[in-house]
Amino acid sequence: MKIDTTNLNNRKNLLAFSSGVDSTALFFILLEHQVSFDIAIVNYHLRNQSNNEVSYAKQLAIKYNKKCYIKNVNISSNNLEQNARNIRYSYFEELIKNYQYDNLLTAHQLNDKLEWFLMQFTKGAGIIELQGIKEFEKRDKYNLIRPILNYSKNKLIKYLDKNNIKYFIDKTNFDDKYKRNYFRTEFSNRLLKEFENGIQNSFSYISKDIKLLNINYNPILKIDSLVIFNSYNNHNKNIRVIDHYLKYQGYIISSKQRVEIIKQKEIIIDKYCISIRDNYIWISPNISDIKLDKKFKELCRINKIPKKHRVYIKKQNIDIEKLINIYKLKFNI
Numbered sequence: 326m327k328i329d330t331t332n333l334n335n336r337k338n339l340l341a342f343s344s345g346v347d348s349t350a351l352f353f354i355l356l357e358h359q360v361s362f363d364i365a366i367v368n369y370h371l372r373n374q375s376n377n378e379v380s381y382a383k384q385l386a387i388k389y390n391k392k393c394y395i396k397n398v399n400i401s402s403n404n405l406e407q408n409a410r411n412i413r414y415s416y417f418e419e420l421i422k423n424y425q426y427d428n429l430l431t432a433h434q435l436n437d438k439l440e441w442f443l444m445q446f447t448k449g450a451g452i453i454e455l456q457g458i459k460e461f462e463k464r465d466k467y468n469l470i471r472p473i474l475n476y477s478k479n480k481l482i483k484y485l486d487k488n489n490i491k492y493f494i495d496k497t498n499f500d501d502k503y504k505r506n507y508f509r510t511e512f513s514n515r516l517l518k519e520f521e522n523g524i525q526n527s528f529s530y531i532s533k534d535i536k537l538l539n540i541n542y543n544p545i546l547k548i549d550s551l552v553i554f555n556s557y558n559n560h561n562k563n564i565r566v567i568d569h570y571l572k573y574q575g576y577i578i579s580s581k582q583r584v585e586i587i588k589q590k591e592i593i594i595d596k597y598c599i600s601i602r603d604n605y606i607w608i609s610p611n612i613s614d615i616k617l618d619k620k621f622k623e624l625c626r627i628n629k630i631p632k633k634h635r636v637y638i639k640k641q642n643i644d645i646e647k648l649i650n651i652y653k654l655k656f657n658i
Contacts, residue, residue: 347432
């Protein structure tokens with residue numbers, strides 16, 4: 326099975342592993358392409374099978390001379406999927422930071438992409454939300470790459486079975502109490518069985534159409550976790566920019582939050598401060614435990630720094646004069 330190795334060769338890669346169909350297939354596909362990588366697995370201890378999955382990960386790592394990082398965790402049943410995801414990605418990012426990995430590889434495949442599409446489609450979504458999972462995403466400190474995104478689960482299973490490769494099946498993937506599983510069993514698996522080529526082509530067309538929107542997702546200024554983007558004379562495009570950035574931080578804004586952002590212009594959304602003013606979009610962490618002196622407030626006011634972000638600037642000891650100089654240089658004030 327062919328994959329694009331352009332961003333994988335001569336890089337330090339970490340594979341998010343589970344011993345399931347997708348990550349096991351990706352493990353062996355990477356071996357075939359002679360891509361260097363290590364693996365990381367999280368054991369939530371939610372199923373009797375999970376210890377066997379970790380043992381299999383260890384066996385593969387030893388056999389193929391890979392480092393195998395393991396995290397054991399006991400997780401609450403409240404909001405299980407989201408909590409598990411947060412724990413998993415926090416752990417991967419910790420490994421990336423500590424061992425200087427360039428790329429995080431995940432084994433998302435075409436079924437996952439279609440499930441996301443259908444979930445967003447039924448909630449009400451625009452073209453960017455419908456695109457959903459992408460093959461390559463640049464994060465602050467690493468790249469998130471999904472090398473087998475264009476392969477269906479059925480093709481991956483055939484690949485594993487043909488090569489007599491062992492893998493595990495997580496039975497919770499068939500439990501319809503999870504919304505994603507409902508879309509998987511009722512819709513996406515059936516659609517891909519009949520219309521896989523057409524679905525692949527449709528996602529390709531969506532990706533090309535999005536590029537025509539001409540939205541710049543790169544900040545024009547970034548100091549620590551304070552980022553500033555160009556604002557558009559279009560509410561839709563501004564929300565796209567905000568949504569795009571927050572997704573990279575692991576946070577997804579709701580439809581109601583989007584409405585409030587446009588309505589209020591300056592708002593706190595959970596742990597983020599967001600401002601749309603003077604043709605710019607400001608985003609910074611929500612910090613509230615520092616008092617600001619009058620001199621600092623006045624300096625910020627004169628230089629049009631939005632109120633919601635001043636506390637973060639103060640707490641991070643960002644040189645206000647340096648910020649102002651960059652601000653004036655970048656924005657031609």
